[in-house]
Amino acid sequence: MxxxxxxxxxxxxxxxxxPASAKVQILRHDPGKGQLPAGQTVLVDDGSCPKGQIKExxxxxxxxxxxxxxxxxxxxxHRCIARP
Numbered sequence: 001m002x003x004x005x006x007x008x009x010x011x012x013x014x015x016x017x018x019p020a021s022a023k024v025q026i027l028r029h030d031p032g033k034g035q036l037p038a039g040q041t042v043l044v045d046d047g048s049c050p051k052g053q054i055k056e057x058x059x060x061x062x063x064x065x066x067x068x069x070x071x072x073x074x075x076x077x078h079r080c081i082a083r084p
Contacts, residue, residue: 024084030057038074049080056081
């Protein structure tokens, strides 16, 4: 494989990743309860992560509260990641 092919694959790879990262929102505060749908991801720049990192928040589900079942939903997750 020559350099032109490698460059073409790199460009295609970058273009396929760009739209996915463009959908991530950066907020100043955690979304309130019920404001972040299950599975949706936002970035929160509230100063709680070390320098050069930002908090990633993924929405959870409170299925057990809504349905009254014993099956628990998934909890909202928080973690510090490198800034995009």
